[in-house]
Amino acid sequence: KQEVTQIPAALSVPEGENLVLNCSFTDSAIYNLQWFRQDPGKGLTSLLLIQSSQREQTSGRLNASLDKSSGRSTLYIAASQPGDSATYLCAVDQTGANNLFFGTGTRLTVIP
Amino acid sequence: NAGVTQTPKFRVLKTGQSMTLLCAQDMNHEYMYWYRQDPGMGLRLIHYSVGEGTTAKGEVPDGYNVSRLKKQNFLLGLESAAPSQTSVYFCASSSRTGSYEQYFGPGTRLTVT
Numbered sequence: 001k002q003e004v005t006q007i008p009a010a011l012s013v014p015e016g017e018n019l020v021l022n023c024s025f026t027d028s029a030i031y032n033l034q035w036f037r038q039d040p041g042k043g044l045t046s047l048l049l050i051q052s053s054q055r056e057q058t059s060g061r062l063n064a065s066l067d068k069s070s071g072r073s074t075l076y077i078a079a080s081q082p083g084d085s086a087t088y089l090c091a092v093d094q095t096g097a098n099n100l101f102f103g104t105g106t107r108l109t110v111i112p
Numbered sequence: 113n114a115g116v117t118q119t120p121k122f123r124v125l126k127t128g129q130s131m132t133l134l135c136a137q138d139m140n141h142e143y144m145y146w147y148r149q150d151p152g153m154g155l156r157l158i159h160y161s162v163g164e165g166t167t168a169k170g171e172v173p174d175g176y177n178v179s180r181l182k183k184q185n186f187l188l189g190l191e192s193a194a195p196s197q198t199s200v201y202f203c204a205s206s207s208r209t210g211s212y213e214q215y216f217g218p219g220t221r222l223t224v225t
Contacts, residue, residue: 043116
């Protein structure tokens with residue numbers, strides 16, 4: 001069974017710092033990997049989706065990379081802002097029907 | 113364009129009661145999903161549907177039933193609620209083609225006493 005791990009569980013950084021969030025998965029036979037953001041008491045918002053044939057995706061200050069063979073992905077956030085404070089979740093699709101296995105998330109706090 | 117909506121937002125049930133959670137999407141998506149989110153467990157897939165009239169089991173389907181009679185709606189039913197079903201339930205939808213990005217509803221917080 002696929003297991004997705006995110007370390008650290010929580011992270012605090014001062015505003016303006018660049019940071020990296022980590023995601024690892026045990027079964028490399030995936031169709032895609034997705035990064036989401038969740039604000040307290042809210043639903044999830046999709047940030048980036050990387051297909052299994054891709055190495056990275058970028059959106060604004062966010063860059064996600066995928067190393068399928070080693071079972072790892074990173075989410076890089078440049079020039080962090082207090083508005084980036086949220087829980088970040090990664091998820092992998094193993095079936096091609098977009099059935100996602102989620103990690104437990106990293107709670108990010110950006111201190112003004 | 114409302115995206116994905118869920119009804120109700122909160123509910124308290126007694127053990128053994130039944131209820132139905134409604135998910136609606138206005139994006140003409142083929143795929144729809146029900147997840148539950150528990151502290152320390154992450155989101156887990158309960159059931160999903162790849163089209164109108166079709167449903168399939170996810171990772172944690174026991175104690176739940178679903179129906180997709182219309183493309184825009186996906187219902188999650190609890191026939192006899194148990195305290196272990198206390199959770200936050202999220203519905204999501206995605207297109208069968210294109211980006212596969214999943215769009216989530218705001219969630220339903222269910223407490224079973």
